[in-house]
Each structure stands twice: as C-alpha cells, then as structure tokens.
Amino acid sequence: MKFLIRILAAFFPAVVSVQAASLTLSAEDIRGPLSNIKGIQITLAGAPPSSSLRMKLAEVGIQGKTWHNLHFSCDRFRTRREEINCDSGALRLSESAPLPVSFRLSVPGRTSDVKILDVRIRNSAGKTGEGWKLSLRTGRAGWEGTLTAANGEIAQVVQLLPVSENAILPSSTKGKINGVAKLRADLDGAAVIDAHLAVEDVAFSDVSGLHAGENISVTVDARARRMPRQIPGQKTHLWEWQADAHWPQGEVFWQPLYFAAHGDRFSARGEVDGSTLRLRTGRLSLAEIGEIDLSGRMDWRANTLHDFDLDAPDLQMAGLYSQIVKPFLINTSFSALKTAGQAGVKWRFRNGVNEMLDVDLRDVSLEDEGGRFVLRDINTRIPLRAAELTHAAITIGGGHVSRLPVGPVHIPLEITGLNEPDFRIPRMEAPLLDGKLTLENFSAIRQAQGSLPGWRWQFSGDLSPISMEQLTRALGIQPMRGTLSGKIPKVTFDGSAIEVQGALLLNVFDGTVLVWNLKALEPFGSAPSLMADVDMRNLDLDLLTGAFSFGNMEGRIDVAVHDLELFDWKPVKFDARLMSSPGDYSRRISQRAVQSISSLGGVGAAAAIQRSFLRVFDEFGYSQIGWSCTLRNGVCGMGGIESEPMPHGYLIVKGGGIPAITVIGYNRRVDWRELVSRLQRITDANARPVLQQDKQ
C-alpha cells in the first residue's frame, strides 16, 4: 500500500494539471530498493474532477514475492486539489474475483508533507461497516498504518497473496478476522507493531491435505518494538517482540499428528535481529497434556534452527501418548495403549545438533487395548547425552505379558548416543511366578535404512526353575507338574524374525527338552508363525500322563518333533516320533491309558478291550512304546514302533511282562483336527468320568 501512495502521490501533480480528456502514463520498469514493478500502465479518462482510472501492473515484486497482472479500476475517480478519492474501485489480481475497493488520498493543509490514505475493502456480502480498512498517514517524522478488520474475510486477502507451490492456503471462504493491527514507522523505518486480532472459523490446507485445519478460531495479541542495539559507533537495531495466542476452537491435522482445540495457549517473547529470530521465553499450554516451556534461536531467512530448549517437567502421559506419541508407533506393539501417569521431557539442541534429552516417567501404566500386556507403576529417569554413555534405571511395579505376571522388575538400562541411540542391558533379573528370568547382554538399536528398517535386538538368558503347576495355571492350559527351567542361548530379532541361535534347554517332566532352530517369523505382525525342532529326552510318563488325564503310564519316553511349524500357536506341519527311552525302569500301562491310546484310533478299539477278559486288569506291562505322526496339510500320517514293522497296521505298544498288552494301530491317515478333538474328548472324559457317564 505504501507503494500505492507513492504512485498516486507521484501521479497527483500531473492529474491536477492536465486538462485533456484522457491521459495515459506507461513505464516499462520502476526499480526501488525493496520493490520492482514492471509493465506499468495508468490511464485516466474523462475530465477532472470526476474521471475514471485504470491501472495495470504486469509484475510487482516486493522482497522476493511476485504478483502478476494487478488491475485496479475506478469509475468514480475524483480529484481535487487536496484529495483524490475513489468510491467504488475494483482490485483484481490475475484471474481472481474483483475486490470492491474504495480509497481516499488526502493532503490536508497546504503542505504536501502529510498524506493520508484510507483504503477499504468491503465484504462480499456488502454489509455496511464490515470488511477491511487500511489507514496510512505519512508525515515528516514517518508514517503510521492501521489495519482494522470488522468481520474481514480472509479469502479476500488471500487471493491477493502471491501463489507458490505447496503453500498452505485457506480451504474455505468462511474465515473472518476482527481486530486492529497498527504499524508505526519513523525516519529509520518501521518502529512499532501492535496487533490484536481474532480469527474465526478458518480452514486451511496444503495441496496434499496432509497439513490442514478446520473450523479454527484463534485470538492473537502481538507487539513488536524496534530497539537500538548497544554497539558503539554503529547505528543498528533489533526488534523486541511478544505474542500471546489462545486457541479455543478447531482441529488441525499435521501429518501424522491430529489436534482438536481445548483452549490451548501459547505465549512467547523474544527478539528479531537481522535474520536471527530468538525466542527468549515461550510457554505452550496444552489442555490435555500440560505446560511446555520453550526457547530457541533460528535463522528465519534460511529456515534453519540453531538452538532450542524444551522443558516440560509435568506432562499427562494419557494426552502425551494419544496426541503425540501414538501416531509414530503405528504397526508396533505399542500402537494401541491406554496410558496413565506423568512424564517429564527436557530437550536441548545446540548449534544444529541434539545435545541432551532427559525423559522421566512417574507412575506410568501402559495397558494394551488388545489385552496382550499390562505394565504398571513404571518409574524411570533417562538422561540421554550425545556421544556419552547413559545409565538409566527403569522399574516396573507389576503387570502381565500375555497371561504371565510380570514384576516387580528393575531394568538397568545403558544408552549410548542420542541421535541413533544404542540400548544395552548387561544383566537383569525378572521374577517369573516362583522362579526368575535372567536376561544377559541385551542390546537394541534402531536401524533407519536398509531393507527392513526398524528395531534390531538380541539377548541371552536363563530361566531358573518355575513350577509347571503355576505356569500352566497362569497360562490357563492343562495343569502339569514338574518344573520348567533352562538356558536361553543367543536370541536375535532382525526386524522381521526372532531367531534363537543354539539350543534352548528346558527341564520338564523330569526330562530334558532341547529346542533347536527356533524362529518366530513376523512375531509382531498380522501372521506370526513359529518354527522349531524339538527333542525331548527321558520324560517321566507318570508325570506326563498325570498332567493330561490320559490314564496312568509308568516309564520314560523320548519325543522328537522336527520341522515343527506353528501358526497362531497351532501346529501346521511337523515330523513327530515318540519312543520308549533306553534304560532300565518300570514299564506299566493302566487300562485307562490303553483305552485312551486305542480310542485315538476310533471308538471300536476301546470297546473291544471292554468286551475281552483284559478288562479285569487295572494295569499291564509293556516293553516298548512307539508312535509317529507326519503332519502335512491337516492330515497326520501315523506309524508305530519302527523296529517292529507289521504287514497290516503298526505296533504302538509292544507287550512285556505279566499281564502284557499289545496295541496295534490300523488307521494310517487321520485328520489332525479330528485327532486333536479325540484326544481332547479322552482327556476330558478321564478328567470328568462321572459327568461323561451321565451324558451317555
């Protein structure tokens, strides 16, 4: 607008002196220190004092911004000695809709030192008194401009802004502004800016829609003052500024964050010194999260952040997680949590690099909405420093993972670095039921690049004896006796699969279980599957059959399950062989167990025993047991004792001692699900015999 004053003021003497019917002024190029105007054409038609004015500017450049094809026309352009005015002008930029503009330039008194320009842009609805009003007053000592908005339509102003790619622009014509902004300048330039503006119902968006807001109301009070800088011999200055903003209404999506207004506030003060914007103190008050103190320094021309400090000692974990943290955890185990507790964050960024980050959690609880885990009473203080080793202690009061109770746990975490931190736990112990899980040499690092970006981790460990009774009860599965313990060799996660390098050794049913080649594919994805080879040695049949209500058996067995593949914890493929362990031990099988084994082959076999004389014996002797199952495509291909081939069928129990019993299977192919349901029926029937008899 200052530029308009200049043009009009320059034009003024010519206008008043000319008496011709039409006057056209053209210029190719006018260059100034701050502005550059090309293709100027100004036409004044009709005789003063009432004429029509047409002004075309092909290109206007001001401080790096460029406008094209600026048109201004005024049919009632009046000129008098002390005043130029236009009651009903139209301003248009390129193809935009014309804005109803009126202006009045006056030179009160005889001197031309004081000029007053009033420009009004009426609202599109044409309501009296509504719209934009700009008053500029220039004098010897400087100039003063006041912009007053009375339901000023933002869309009207925005269409006059230079358009650039990826710009964030109003996406609706509804937004309005009320308030006053004043700019006062002296001979050295602008000196004071004072603005009190209330924005209502604004919507904005970039082209992609990934940075957008709707229905936004904001009030802003801002003040800036030019101050002389205290450098002897130099006449330079800087700006001191302060701003307070209140956000009572609206919603913003700023990929990937989404915020809805809850009366949030921002207050800040600082300086602008050349291209340096300094935030001395800033406070962001987010209604559902807490208060965040900010300060920093940036080069606003280069859009580069130099220094930044963020201090938020008391944040609400629930709001912090749901509004800020959660969107960054999509597709992880922590993407859907209910959280509670308090968190503190302190971040220091100096000379373009992260220097420190302190995170502390106080009485935080994390509860997976899918019920997979709950961790309660998490307390920690993690002081991260760039290129330094940090020792942090995390305590977890309790909770559960899957159905297993957790805690209390103390995690001595070591972290190296800040930008790409490397996490280590040299050793920790976690109580697990009546035993404990010991974790050793845990390390984790987040890999940003590569074919599988994400976390990589590894550890080894040890499981000290856990009562199987407690474990099976906690897991809600068939009760078993004995203990579970073992050595956990090196376990690694490469971003896609968890792999156990070496053998996992467990002690159950008084025997040993070796798990080899254990691998979990996509353990945190939608289709986790598990693969392993399992070798069990010398399992006590008495403990085993007692656990599964199968009917008592005495003896020892070896079980090999190779190429085991589980999906959703259900086997989809394996080669299993079960055989009597070598050695000298009591080998007895109860009638109920014989019936159970027979029943696996169908109802008829069990009934056959009942009909024979064998029913008078409670138990029998045997010399060997053998059974195999190759599971493929839902079908179990069965076999018996390999060293005792039979022409028809296969030998499952080879008799020995008195009375002896031999069990032969005939059906070599059984549907796996049918076999499992038969086993289920047998163990259910044995566990609840009375109930089953009543049913029959």
Added chain:
Amino acid sequence: MVSSIFRAALLMLLSLTPLAGHTQANIEIDTPAIASIKRSMQQRHSQLEPYYSGGAIGFTRDGLIVMRDANAVPLAARQSVNGLIAAENQDRNALYREIARANSHPEWEADIRSTFGQRWIELARGGWWYQGADGGWVKK
C-alpha cells in the same frame, strides 16, 4: 457385498497364471498364515473401500496402497486412515513374503510383489486410482 467382491477379486488374483520367469511359483498356495493375512485384509477392505472410491487412497506399482489425496478424508479421520493404510501395507508385505516362503523361494518376494502390484491395479474398480508407469496418478 463389498466383501464378496473383494473375496472374488482375491480369489482371481490368487489363481492367476504362474509368475513369469518362475514357472514353478504357485501364488495360489494356501497356508494358515496366508489364509490369516487374507482374512485380515478382507475384514479391513470394507473400511478402505470408501477411500478407494473417493480417491483418497491409491494403489502403488509395488503392490501397496498410499494416501493419495488426504483432502478426500474428513480431517478427524485422516490419522485413522493413516493407521489403516499402515496396517494394510503390513499385511500386503507379509502376504508377498509368505507366498514366497511357502514356495520355498524367499528370494521370489520382489517378483511376487510386482505381479501383485499389477494385478491389484487390473482388478481395481472403475473410479479407483492407481500409480501409472511414470509414477503419476491415473483414475481407472
């Protein structure tokens, strides 16, 4: 209805001719893991379908989906649509990996992905958007 169309499309997709260059690849192979991924994708499809039709989400050439025009999604839903896209892509990646693995050739994953990328586009309904050969968006 939508789900049955998707099922039919998926069935067609999975019973396509063998992969070019890998005459023994069986992409209709069905394992419990593949069945589970397909179930998960079918369940999600009814939530994604309006965003395919509305142009918010488009099919990429590498067999994934991407937010093409967030302006077509109500502001408050943009974050949850981001979540749907991420979950769908996780399933799609797992599907390609699982089919390659079920064929005992994990190294075929890239070819399987590229075949699926083309077939999803061929099976897309009219009005849905996909990425053309030059990377630009095309409305089917």
